Amino acid sequence: MKKHISIIGVPMDLGQSRRGVDMGPSAMRYAGAIERLEKLGYDIHDRGDIEIGRPGNDQMNSDGNLKHLKAVSEANAKLASAVNAVVEEGSFPLILGGDHSIAIGSLAGISKHYENLGVIWYDAHGDLNTAETSPSGNIHGMPLAVSLGIGHPTLTNIADYSPKVKPENIVIIGARSLDEGERELIRERGIKVFTMHEIDRLGMTKVMEEAIAYLKxxxxxxxxxxxxxxxxxSDAPGVGTPVLGGISYRESHLAMEILEESKIITSAEFVEVNPILDEKNKTATVAVALMGSLFGEKLL
Structure with missing residues (x-):
């Protein structure tokens, strides 16, 4: 990984229904993200937060089952521009969310710099819904589909190109809550998924080794x-859409440690930290601890 890290905060809460996740970037900074990475020898440039516009009364309702479409797309366009600038200057983009709809802008700013960008989607959900398949209309359940070029053109065409990623370059890890439309898309496009079944059965070491070999x-x-x-x-209570039976704290550290050893990660984002739903900033503290492992923190 590059020794220069640029942090971009995205205080977005418009992609989902539970308020408070806009405070996620501040919570992770408060939990010591910058100090932790500086202690590991990285040169940190905190670029502050993307300004998120609030939707007017005319935008509050869903637009064809896409809630806050205009405000979410505008914020992601700003993020794409900021991330693009970070990559161009040769720094490692580390994005702090915010709800997961911000991945639309992250990938839009990053992917243009690669011929075949890979994506590890570490999530209980597939985030592969569209306006037609989404039960809620929340855009935070759609960013991976959007990045595949599937969805509303206002979202898929951010940064003026589409798609951002190819289905064969995606690995989803930790899935345990998929809507029927997402299952169909996974089967149709041949997206590689390690559900909790595979993690339980194979163990996290094997899952990560297979994912890394596949992407390499x-x-x-x-x-x-x-x-x-x-x-x-139980390990990360401060999230908007918790699903029981998830990846453990220790398994997650192991996953990050294996990724660090592989040297394949070129950008990262940590999302869906909601301090209002949290217990004494526990989830932000977990996020920062995982950043430590991803960027090379060792016990000895």
């Missing part, structure tokens, strides 16, 4: 998109 064959960079609800709610 076909990609020239890998973006890690880590949703804290990928972890079990």
């Amino acid at each position: 064959e076909r990609t020239d960079g890998v973006h890690l998109s880590l949703d804290l609800d990928g972890l079990d709610p």
Whole structure:
């Protein structure tokens, strides 16, 4: 990984229904993200937060089952521009969310710099819904589909190109809550998924080794998109859509340690930290601890 890390906060809560996740970037900074990475020898440039516009009364309702479409797309366009600038200056983009809809902008800013960008989607959910398949209309359940070029053109065409990733370059890890439309899309596009069944059966070491080997064959960079609800709610309670039976705290550290050893990660984001739903900033503290492992923190 590059020794220069640029942090971008995205205080977005418009992609989902439970308020408070806009405070996620501040919570992770408060939990010591910058100090932790500086202690590991990284040069940190905190670029502050993307300004998120609030939807007007005319935008409050859903637009064809897409809630806050205009505000979410505008914020992601700003994020894409900021991330693009970070990559161009040769720094490692580390994005702090915010709800998972921000991955639309992250990938839009990153993917143009790679021929075959890989994505590790560490999440309880597939985030592969569209306006037609989404039960809620919340855009935070759609960013991976959007990045595949599937969805509303206002979202898929952010940064003026589409798609951002190819289905064969995606690995989902930790899935345990998939809607029927998402299952169909996974089967149709041949997306590689390690559900909790595979993690339980194979163990996290084998899962990560297989994921890394799979991506190394076909990609020239890998973006890690880590949703804290990928972890079990007992370890990460401060998330908007918790799902029981998730990845443990220790398994997650192991996953990050194996990724660090592989040297394949070229950008990362940590999303869905909601301090209002949290216990004494526990989830933000977990996120920062996982950043430590991802960036090379060792016990000895």
